[in-house]
Amino acid sequence: MLHLLYIIAFTVIAFFAVSNLIRSLINVGFESQKIGNNWNTDGNRGNPSNRRYTPSSTTPHPELLDDQGKPVNEPLLVMRSVNVDDERERLDALYNDSPGNTSDESKG
Structure with a gap:
């Protein structure tokens, strides 16, 4: 009886994990198409009037910034x-x- 409970619990958790993974992949796909790669060669964002995304996604990750706060x-x-x-x-x-190797051993 306990085995059946474990199987049901694992199935439910696995279902939630897979559905969350699929939902995340779909969201990342939509965001990548919406945002795109609009970094220019100077390391600055493109024209602000062309932005179609939310202000929360305009700030790059802190590891991608140098000491002055500019993109690397x-x-x-x-x-x-x-x-x-x-x-x-x-x-x-x-x-x-x-140090642990002896030269008397033959290759094999």
Whole structure:
């Protein structure tokens, strides 16, 4: 009997979670179409007369602002291309130079 109660409770919670996820995805989709990406190259918002969104969404996230309160105009994540073989050699050298590694072991 208790198992049935757990199954019903889990089903109800899962239903609420999935419906909330779908509702959030729909809202994000509508907001992205409504707001769009109107940052210009100076890091400022576009023409205020072209804004069709609420004032609460005009302020960017605080992590996207510098010390003066202006939007950061630089990449926030920089990824560089690496050669897999070179990185594997560097990791092998680091492993071989580690204190717990004995040089008598053969590769296998």
